[in-house]
Amino acid sequence: MKIEFWGQEFQVNMVVGCIGGFLIAIMSSMFGFGGGPFMVPLMTVALRLPMYLVVGSSLLAIFFNTSISTMRHYQFGNFDLLFFLAMFPAALLGGYIGPQIAKRVSPLVVKRVACAGLLLLALNLLGVY
């Protein structure tokens, strides 16, 4: 499929994109996360698209997934209103404070800390310790 973005044309392999997106969507809706960190590498590496095209479009793709899975979770009675009300304002507030701090810290350090943190969390979940 050919797409045009800001005057440039790109050739996109939609088969790879859709299969990858489908699998990531199952996983992310099943476990309740967005899926951005998986979608962005899929689109940049597997589909060879430039970053500036991916940032917005991947968000749009994920939004489809999240809205449908929200609906489905609600349908299955997995949604708890009070719990949501406790987390939602905090998420909004965090989204507001986050970018202000982001200017002051090195993304490299953050990524490394995140990496270590994620590994620790993963090992905990896998029952290693």
Add this chain to the structure above:
Amino acid sequence: MKRKTGIGPWLFAAMVLLFGVNAAGAAEANAPAAASAPTITIDKTELNNGGTIKVSGQAMAGKPVYLEVYAADHAVRANRFDSDVDKDTGKRPYIFYITSEMPAYYKIFVPKDMQAKIDDEAKKKKKWSYSELLKNLGADVAYSVPPKAKIERYQSTLMASVIGSRGDLLPAMDEKENKKRSMQLVKARFRNINNVVAAAIDMKPDGSYTADLKIREGLAPGKYKIVAVVDKQAKSEAATFENKISFPTMYLENAGTSLNLVYPFFLTLVIAIFGVLMGAGGGFIMNPLLVTLFPALPHTIVAGTVTPTVLFSQGSGIFNYSKIKFINWKLGCGIGIAMMVGGFIGPKLTEMITLDQFKFAFGWILVVLAALMLWQTTPGYLAKNKKEQAILKEFKKRAEEASKGK
């Protein structure tokens, strides 16, 4: 949800009825006619988010007494996906059992000398069986509330899973089968052996008993009932106490637990900030942290409630990008439709897996994510990324100017 509101008034009516019976029962307690039935008295009728209740009474000499304690005001959902190989036929049944009438709290207290039997069952770790435990303890005579829960069962097929359905509703089960399945659901719901049984009763040779019942924190508010049971015929009247909780601890109706809401608030705040910094939605960290820190929360509720939380940050992100025309709608919608199909199937799978499977799979997802993050800090990637970011900034600037120029 609709169904719950429908049940509410009935529950209330039942409570009123039971209460009336209760009051009448108390008056009759002194009558000698009730000699075979055990008696029960409790030292207080109110708890503040858990605590200890002293129970005493008179049962039969030489026979163990059991205390069945359950939440009378709140019911929760329990579900289990049966994919274990059937011993007789060697096939996997793939039947999905679900009930919405499981008491929010259910525990049987047994005499202290049975502690060893509980420990034996606990040695099986995650494979402990509630039905065997009850049989070994002789406590199945006290097991009376969950079997009354209406259990629905669905025959799952691969096809049904693909279209995201629970499968075909099978005919209702008979009483015996319902009881057997309810035991499995008790385990699926309360998971830990210590949540459903405890050895706490002191028996005297003359048949009198005392017990300190520890009621844990984070339970549903409202009325709880305690029934002393010797055997199927010899049951005491229900003693009632009330568990009270106060803000910021609130009862989460769908999760079936009470939680101090301040904790998730601050947790989300910290995670959301960190999520922005590392460029990943907070859901990745939020879900595993919530299931580890609050083991009482079912993973289905965690996944189902975190998802809408990230929805709004995504929405605002899209809005901001679309203002400067930084989204390719064709590409986004194309892949988005494929993802929609995935998002349709995923939530059903959540309720089919157990917490342990959830943790296991999530563990590996996080390992992959950590690897991705590590890759993003390698020099090769950084050099490439620097270029990309420069282009990104340049394009963004152009886009912003273009949208302003209009």
